Amino acid sequence: MEDSxxxxxxxxxxxxxxGFDAVSDFSFELKKGEILGxxxxxxxxxxxxxxxxxxxxxxxxxxxxxRGRNITNLVQHKIARLGLARTFQLNRLFLSLxxxxxxxxxxxxxxxxxxxxxxxxxxxREQEELEESVNAVLELxxxxxxxxxxxxxxxxxxxxxxxxxxxxxxxxxxxLLDEPFAGMNPVEAERCISLxxxxxxxxxxxxxxxxxxxxxxxxxxxxxxxxFGKKIAxxxxxxxxxxxxxxxxxxxxxxx
Amino acid sequence: MFSQILLNGIFTSAIYCLIALGLTLILGxxxxxxxxxxxxxxxxxxxxxxVFEIWGLNFLVSVCIAIVVVSFVGIVNNIVVxxxxxxxxxxxxxxxxxxxxxxxxxxxxxxxxxYQTLQLPFGQGNVQIFNxxxxxxxxxxxxIVCVLVPAVSLFLKKTKxxxxxxxxxQNKEGASIVGIGSGKVxxxxxxxxxAIVGLTGALVSPIYAFDAHxxxxxxxxxxxxxxxxxxxxxxxxxxxxxxIGIGENMVAGYVSTEYSSLMTFVLLILIxxxxxxxxxxxxxx
Amino acid sequence: MKKGFKKxxxxxxxxxxxxFLPLFFKSVFIQHLLVLIGINIILVMALDMVFGQTGLVSxxxxxxxxxxxxxxxxxVMKLKTPFLIGLIGGMVSAGLFGALIGYPSxxxxxxxxVIITFICGIIFTLLFTNLIIIxxxxxxxxxxxxxEIRLFGTQPIDLKSKINYYYLVLIFIFIVIYIKYRCKNSxxxxxxxxxxxxxxxxxxxxxxxxxxxxxxFIISTAFxxxxxxxxxxxxxxxxxxxxxxxxxxxxFVMNLVGGCGTMVGPIIGPMLLTVIDExxxxxxPEVARILFGLALILMIIYMPKGIAGFxxxxxxxxxx
Numbered sequence: 044m045e046d047s048x049x050x051x052x053x054x055x056x057x058x059x060x061x062g063f064d065a066v067s068d069f070s071f072e073l074k075k076g077e078i079l080g081x082x083x084x085x086x087x088x089x090x091x092x093x094x095x096x097x098x099x100x101x102x103x104x105x106x107x108x109x110r111g112r113n114i115t116n117l118v119q120h121k122i123a124r125l126g127l128a129r130t131f132q133l134n135r136l137f138l139s140l141x142x143x144x145x146x147x148x149x150x151x152x153x154x155x156x157x158x159x160x161x162x163x164x165x166x167x168r169e170q171e172e173l174e175e176s177v178n179a180v181l182e183l184x185x186x187x188x189x190x191x192x193x194x195x196x197x198x199x200x201x202x203x204x205x206x207x208x209x210x211x212x213x214x215x216x217x218x219l220l221d222e223p224f225a226g227m228n229p230v231e232a233e234r235c236i237s238l239x240x241x242x243x244x245x246x247x248x249x250x251x252x253x254x255x256x257x258x259x260x261x262x263x264x265x266x267x268x269x270x271f272g273k274k275i276a277x278x279x280x281x282x283x284x285x286x287x288x289x290x291x292x293x294x295x296x297x298x299x
Numbered sequence: 300m301f302s303q304i305l306l307n308g309i310f311t312s313a314i315y316c317l318i319a320l321g322l323t324l325i326l327g328x329x330x331x332x333x334x335x336x337x338x339x340x341x342x343x344x345x346x347x348x349x350v351f352e353i354w355g356l357n358f359l360v361s362v363c364i365a366i367v368v369v370s371f372v373g374i375v376n377n378i379v380v381x382x383x384x385x386x387x388x389x390x391x392x393x394x395x396x397x398x399x400x401x402x403x404x405x406x407x408x409x410x411x412x413x414y415q416t417l418q419l420p421f422g423q424g425n426v427q428i429f430n431x432x433x434x435x436x437x438x439x440x441x442x443i444v445c446v447l448v449p450a451v452s453l454f455l456k457k458t459k460x461x462x463x464x465x466x467x468x469q470n471k472e473g474a475s476i477v478g479i480g481s482g483k484v485x486x487x488x489x490x491x492x493x494a495i496v497g498l499t500g501a502l503v504s505p506i507y508a509f510d511a512h513x514x515x516x517x518x519x520x521x522x523x524x525x526x527x528x529x530x531x532x533x534x535x536x537x538x539x540x541x542x543i544g545i546g547e548n549m550v551a552g553y554v555s556t557e558y559s560s561l562m563t564f565v566l567l568i569l570i571x572x573x574x575x576x577x578x579x580x581x582x583x584x
Numbered sequence: 585m586k587k588g589f590k591k592x593x594x595x596x597x598x599x600x601x602x603x604f605l606p607l608f609f610k611s612v613f614i615q616h617l618l619v620l621i622g623i624n625i626i627l628v629m630a631l632d633m634v635f636g637q638t639g640l641v642s643x644x645x646x647x648x649x650x651x652x653x654x655x656x657x658x659x660v661m662k663l664k665t666p667f668l669i670g671l672i673g674g675m676v677s678a679g680l681f682g683a684l685i686g687y688p689s690x691x692x693x694x695x696x697x698v699i700i701t702f703i704c705g706i707i708f709t710l711l712f713t714n715l716i717i718i719x720x721x722x723x724x725x726x727x728x729x730x731x732e733i734r735l736f737g738t739q740p741i742d743l744k745s746k747i748n749y750y751y752l753v754l755i756f757i758f759i760v761i762y763i764k765y766r767c768k769n770s771x772x773x774x775x776x777x778x779x780x781x782x783x784x785x786x787x788x789x790x791x792x793x794x795x796x797x798x799x800x801f802i803i804s805t806a807f808x809x810x811x812x813x814x815x816x817x818x819x820x821x822x823x824x825x826x827x828x829x830x831x832x833x834x835x836f837v838m839n840l841v842g843g844c845g846t847m848v849g850p851i852i853g854p855m856l857l858t859v860i861d862e863x864x865x866x867x868x869p870e871v872a873r874i875l876f877g878l879a880l881i882l883m884i885i886y887m888p889k890g891i892a893g894f895x896x897x898x899x900x901x902x903x904x
Binding site for chain 2: 641692870
Binding site: 099118119120124128129131135136138139140147148149151152155156160161162164209212213 | 766769770771772774775777778781782784785786787788789790791792793
């Protein structure tokens with residue numbers, strides 16, 4: 044893979060909690076524009092990997108390089124400003140705010156600040172640009188008609204969709220999704236998949252974590268399997284399905 | 300002089316330790332910053348005053364009455380104010396200060412602004428340890444603390460109720476799944492914590508002059524100790540109390556009294572920067 | 585009627601009303617009340633920036649008021665600077681202390697910020713009492729002159745008059761209201777909203793939450809300093825007992841009772857509670873404090889959004 048194509052390089056990432064190795068010596072590379080899936084049973088360390096990459100946890104060892112920059116143990120907001128956005132396993136939203144307010148906060152880093160704008164407000168043109176960004180995301184989500192509705196009033200699946208929308212407001216080059224389909228009914232999952240397809244078309248790279256292999260199989264270009272913090276397989280979905288170690292480690296936790 | 304300062308320090312540590320014990324239980328277990336305990340401390344002293352000095356009953360009986368009444372007030376606070384406030388997600392520190400305001404001003408209305416004192420009921424004699432002296436009464440208090448602290452520790456480890464308290468402090472939801480209601484545990488913890496504070500107030504009433512604002516300063520010290528030692532940790536409270544109690548007396552004796560309080564605050568800021576969970580604390584910040 | 589138009593009329597009414605208010609009352613006592621209310625409004629507005637808007641509990645604001653007061657007084661009385669320079673000096677020094685305390689402590693979880701501001705409030709009182717060389721200790725500083733402000737002519741305005749002082753305070757209230765409005769409706773306002781609702785989510789979206797928290801805290805403490813300077817030159821005596829924990833607590837109750845996070849709340853709260861407090865000083869002040877304590881507890885449990893929030897939700901049936 045050419046260097047410029049490697050949007051995310053993770054090398055020997057490790058994290059220990061007390062005596063427990065949550066993630067051991069984890070390495071992989073993400074190509075620009077692909078969809079990578081990270082699967083593993085509950086407790087395998089998937090969310091920990093996310094937290095390590097996005098600055099929510101400090102790693103004990105290892106390196107994370109994003110678009111050629113070393114972001115290891117960098118602070119969350121700086122990582123986000125470099126173009127890396129994420130969602131959360133237990134969906135996080137500004138629940139008491141409306142849909143459009145949520146997305147507007149998502150677009151925060153692109154709003155211009157400074158003392159003059161603080162005291163006298165931004166010029167109309169900039170305000171309109173901000174609203175256009177918000178509208179664009181609302182269109183993508185299909186929530187334009189419900190923009191003034193409070194986020195808490197939506198069913199959980201739609202809230203998760205909105206969560207992705209808020210992350211999209213940050214215009215990420217790499218989007219990390221933590222169990223996006225969990226808690227969605229089939230209709231909502233369809234909507235989510237079509238949203239993600241559109242996101243891909245615009246050139247965003249996607250990294251998905253899920254514990255349901257089947258949900259992720261048909262969707263990802265490549266899959267990495269994690270078991271007890273260690274990578275046990277990596278490859279295309281068909282290759283993974285044949286892998287004996289994967290089959291053994293999943294006996295009992297695979298959904299049929 | 301050193302022995303005298305040390306003895307004074309040990310006595311101060313004993314008092315701080317008792318109050319901090321009640322606080323660390325409540326703060327560590329229920330996550331409630333109960334500054335109202337300052338008022339309970341004062342009530343303990345005033346009650347002893349009324350029962351012993353005015354009604355003329357036996358001192359021991361007065362102390363017992365003080366403990367019971369203060370414990371009762373603490374429980375009422377918990378049920379009427381803290382539990383509803385916590386359910387609404389309000390900040391318990393604010394509620395506590397509200398209660399404190401009420402208690403202190405009720406005391407002002409009833410007793411006026413003057414300081415009260417009590418006669419030492421017994422133990423006027425002195426004990427000589429190395430080069431310092433300490434009254435028998437104060438020694439008794441130190442001994443009580445030395446017995447009470449391990450007793451509370453054992454209580455938490457060995458009894459059913461004690462284990463329930465520890466369960467709730469570590470994981471409220473998990474505890475309720477197993478059938479341990481956090482409401483009940485809350486009440487019991489408050490009862491015990493308040494009783495300890497009431498006991499302390501009662502015991503020190505013959506030593507210090509007290510007024511309605513008695514306890515305002517000591518509560519800040521006690522909180523500092525609880526945070527310093529680590530919330531919910533009894534060994535931490537003891538260590539913290541010793542460091543701060545003896546430290547303060549050292550500074551007061553060798554430097555000047557004005558700076559002794561400053562030392563406590565500096566220690567607090569330091570521990571918050573270096574190790575926010577306290578020396579023996581386990582909860583992450 | 586368009587919503588904006590309605591709002592404009594309300595605001596104009598309020599402005600005109602506040603200009604003519606003191607002229608209705610001949611009683612000096614009521615004029616005195618109005619000035620005090622005005623000063624408290626500035627302070628509670630400042631507190632609301634940090635508490636109502638951003639969700640940070642600060643129990644040390646009276647201390648910052650004191651810093652502003654002492655700085656201004658010392659500049660005017662010892663260094664003979666003009667009043668407005670002293671005022672700005674007070675704001676700057678209060679803001680600096682705000683930066684000093686806010687920068688490290690706003691990194692910690694909210695629980696600890698409260699305790700730190702609480703303790704700092706106590707430390708400030710200790711400093712005012714013990715640094716006798718600067719602050720004159722427990723004796724305080726008496727004989728503070730009324731502000732000397734010359735407009736166009738050479739005659740200074742008579743600011744011993746309570747009505748004139750009211751207008752002075754009113755001008756600053758408008759300034760604070762404007763800044764507060766800007767804090768809410770700007771890029772900073774949205775960042776603070778994120779801080780209050782879900783700080784980690786905000787961080788994951790690229791918001792440098794720590795910087796915004798420190799920023800609003802500095803603005804808030806600076807305005808507390810402004811209130812302190814105005815207070816000092818009105819009462820014309822300050823001492824360590826003027827800026828205690830109890831005062832911090834009062835302002836907090838005023839904010840809570842009035843309604844946090846609103847524009848009207850910090851006006852209603854001080855109005856109501858300053859009147860109660862001053863009136864009860866004539867009888868038994870302890871009663872006022874008991875009422876304050878009760879009000880606080882009842883508010884937390886039954887009306888967490890304060891009077892303004894309650895009215896909005898139940899009478900106007902609007903979401904906050």
